[in-house]
Amino acid sequence: MNIEKDRLIDMYRTMVRIRQFEERVSKEFASGNIPGFVHLYIGEEASGTGACAALRPDDYITSTHRGHGHVIAKGGRMDRMMAELFGKKTGYCKGKGGSMHIADTDLGILGANGIVGAGIPLAGGAALSARMRGTDQVVICFLGDGASNRGTFHEGINLAAVWQLPVVYVLENNLYAEKTRISDTYKLTNLSDRAGAFGIPEVTVDGNDVIAVYEAVQVAVEKARAGEGPSLIECKTYRIHGHFEGDPQTYKPAEEVEEWKKKDPIDNFRKRLADMGVLTDEDTGAIDREVAGEIDDAVRFAVESPFPAPEEALEDVFA
């Protein structure tokens, strides 16, 4: 491992931001302040953080219904995202999108997506566009274990493979699609094995180890940037909360949850940073408190922002 200290600290901060953002969203949702569905990323912070750390600011991502973490990892603003979750005019989408459609195209965030697997073909298009415009931008396409059973997975990755497009597919295998365990929907142990069907490189990593994710994605991003085509990286991880907030989670064995809690990506990274002498417990404590302030500010911004006027629903259909 040869990662600069600043990058390690940034990754820690990003993971804490995601965790605290999501914990707060959980609370605000339970208090009735957030309408609609929310799908939280708690427990999966390392994969989005490690993956986006391998990108440049002008690179793209396509995200999923479980997208808050991806947005934060790509540099998205927590205040505008929180305001969007509250349905406010100052939100990323002026209140028109909500949790499942957060986008910031200036940051290359081409949208969360309410349709599972829909980002896969879109990512190919962004990568095609990057190449046609003569840039060396790369696209990370986040997808879940459930998404990789959709037809878009086959069509989208095959097309990117034959055209050698600069896409890195980051498959976040959190063991479940809604309430369905992957053992009910796959005959494979490693989902990345499907890469072989498209003739592209495959990697399986511990998705709760941010450094392992970063290193694997970095190799794939470099390949993509050099014109060597796409890769499929499976991050083995676990969603600690329910599929959506309010999910009673009767389908999860208690031992399984306990086991994965021991593999908490943030706790483990904190210990590792201390062992490496990068951050002391005091340092991480200070970061945690700073982030808590940012979250408070984001919520205040959301609460104090106005709702859009009902008639504004008529705007933004056409350019």
Next chain:
Amino acid sequence: MAIFKEGDEIVRELSFSLAQNEAFDEEMARDPRVFIIGEDIGEHWGGPMGQFRGLFAKYGAERILETPISETAMMGAAIGAAATGMRPVAAMMFVDFLGVAADELLNQLQMRYMFGGKTTLPLTILAGIGTGVSAAAQHSKSLFGWLIAIKGLKIVVPSTPYDAKGLLKSAIREDNPVIFLSHKMLGGRLTSEIPDEEYTIPLGKADIKREGTDVTVVATAFMVHRALSAAATLQEEGISLEVIDPRTLVPLDKQAIFDSVRKTGRLVIISEEPRTGSWAAEVSATVVEEAFDYLDSPIKRVCAPDTPVPFTPGQEKFWTPDEDDLIKAVREII
């Protein structure tokens, strides 16, 4: 293509496909961001109506992108490319195949709205429509009623080569998703005089294909020609039809229809699609709501029956609205 002299002038008569071919060529030459993506559009074929012929030789594999049989990937890629600075033209062969990429149409194309106005999607989708060659249920639909239900999509339905060229150029320049529908039966011998000078036709502007005084007939695509031929027949009996071609279903030039109905007091809509849930129903409802006072008699819809499109020629002909159906409807209200 026919080129001949009329007096001092050289007149160019182009077919529907060649007129489109010129539009692609001109727009690709004009703007390097424009590219075409689709199946069998390249070197070896040039598309089902030949509308892409020669483009591969001129623009190469870089801008005439042939895909595997992957409509979902193609449509998704076109949307992704449009959202990131390109101006793709996605060739879907037949409108019937849109079902394969339905998610992209129903849920991805709306990016601009969902993102609060942040993105533009300058994307043109091409698709063939219509009956007439016994292509049966999976290659003959027009889907107007289905398409108008997709929000954030403009819909172009040209009826002549002249309109096709001018509308296609506008579609490609448009900063919104547009679907451009080419009727199979327009691909034959029909030609228009196409000027040498460049021209475009704005989306949302109807054209009066024939002026008349007794009954307004709203028609699109191939039905325009059937309406014109019915008008010629009825003229002999002293019944005068005014034929309005909206040219785009979305946006719809409602005013042109209202103005015509105000003059004639009668409206027949002929549309090549099953009656229930049709675009024709929408036009009818709009006139009832907004121009009821101009009407002297009930509105008539001349549509197909509520069935899939049949294969055998006799049934296909029965299914497809024609001059006789239109004349019968006119007689019922005159």
